Amino acid sequence: MMKHFSFLNGSKLNSNNAKDNDMISRFIPRDLDSKVEDLICSAPDLCGKRAILLQKWQELRGQKLNIMITGATGCGKSSTINALFNMGAATVTEVAKVGVGVDPETMDITKYEIGNMVLWDSPGLGDGKNADLRHSKNIIDKLLERDENGKLLIDLVLVILDGSTRDLGTSFELINKVIIPNLGDNKEQRILVAINQADVAMKGRNWDYKNNCPEAALVTYLEEKCMSVRRRVYEGTGVDIDPIYYCAGYKEEGQEQGRPYNLAKLLYFILMHIPAEKRLVAAMNANQDAEMWQDNDSKDYGEKIRHSLEDAIGTSLKAAALGAAVGSVFGPVGTAVGTVAGALVGFFGSFFG
Ligand SMILES: Nc1nc2c(ncn2[C@@H]2O[C@H](COP(=O)(O)OP(=O)(O)O)[C@@H](O)[C@H]2O)c(=O)[nH]1
Ligand SMILES: [Mg+2]
Structure with missing residues (x-):
């Protein structure tokens, strides 16, 4: 069963403000659902696709x-x-x-x-x-x-x-x-x-x-x-x-x-x-101690990890919202969903370096 979502009082979270940045640095997965809910509810241009996106999000979260x-x-x-x-x-x-x-x-x-x-x-x-x-x-x-x-x-x-x-x-x-x-x-x-x-x-x-x-x-x-x-x-x-x-x-x-x-x-x-x-499930359970991730043979892995997540989540949400083939999605809804995916990866991807 899908959890009850507060669609109507959306747009309460501006992802650029200082309070939010502070929350990112102290992020724990427990908060993820409410953050995603806020994100999806406050994103413009979703043309009535919010419920579908929230459901798809729960599906991704629930992958084994x-x-x-x-x-x-x-x-x-x-x-x-x-x-x-x-x-x-x-x-x-x-x-x-x-x-x-x-x-x-x-x-x-x-x-x-x-x-x-x-x-x-x-x-x-x-x-x-x-x-x-x-x-x-x-x-x-x-x-x-x-x-x-x-x-x-x-x-x-x-x-x-x-x-x-x-x-x-x-x-x-x-x-x-x-x-x-x-x-x-x-x-x-x-x-x-x-x-x-x-x-x-x-x-x-x-x-x-x-x-x-x-x-x-x-x-x-x-x-x-x-x-x-x-x-x-x-x-x-x-x-x-x-x-x-x-x-x-x-x-x-x-x-x-x-x-x-x-x-x-x-x-x-x-x-x-x-x-x-299933990438989301792996990343959500990753060690959140930034020290663990900092030394690598290239500086790019944090970015690559976020990109692979954004790609997986964005593709999946877009396909759900538009019922369209992967990769062929453009236009305002596709762009809005991409923005949502990017922002939510930012919420919990900061510790990868
Ligand atoms: N120097 C060094 N020691 C390690 C490393 N990884 C594990 N160890 C040590 O190797 C031993 C066995 O590790 P453990 O994780 O218990 O191995 P397991 O039997 O495969 O579970 C422990 O003493 C660890 O501290 C490593 O990357 N470098
Ligand atoms: Mg062992």
Whole structure:
């Protein structure tokens, strides 16, 4: 059921005033609905399309997103999830527990639910023969699972590799033998391989700790590592992936918390690998600590993230309002909807840098 919206007393929010800017900086998702309601109600030129837009907005908000995160124990799955998303709001469930007395570190799948987003934290291979068999089976079962509409449940598999490990044999086993054969159609779209712990890939050498970024020699090393992973996966499966490297951040005893590197890049790649109408759900649950997103190999990712959201939301709202084919929408209503999409992305996209 659609929530009751106050259409009649619209136009109370001017998106340019100082109060509003202050609200942007302290924005929390809880406020998002009322902000969008205000935006849609106060936008001119919508020609009676407000109710449709509000309903479409609720539909986008209500999308279900399922991401599997897998990789060898210690590669940084937990660290990555904590860096990327607003895990303070997550509910946690241990699922698919098989057997008794297993080591908690290698214990099967953990399910994190944050709003409409579900993360399935699934150990990869390398924990011994029995554990590997169990983990493979759990991963395959999850990959083959279908939602209530008969579509594959998992939208994206994020495979994390430990960049400080030379031998990635078990990771190729996981990607080439377990994941890719069970990914269904559109395999390139539904897998993202990310090499973590970029800071210690050369045992801590060539990492610029002051500026939190790799020096030239380490960049070369990491780029080669990405190419070599790409090649190994292509040779093994014929699937052409585009791996990236990053750093989830680290916490050493008695030291300052290390900031992530390329985390905004990782989020951008995640957004581009999930269905466009689900991008909003991912972004809404992103970590709102601006510090996490600030260090990347390019300054553009904040802008790219906002653009990909604006594009997805704008396209969807326009299509709903005008019943027209995507991309062919011009004229005042199209422009007004585009403005609404841009403004609402601005509301919660400011922390991406
Ligand atoms: N130096 C460094 N350490 C990391 C990074 N990511 C994770 N770690 C450390 O690696 C260890 C294992 O990480 P964790 O997230 O528990 O891995 P998981 O077993 O895959 O969930 C922890 O001590 C983390 O602090 C990183 O990017 N750089
Ligand atoms: Mg973990």
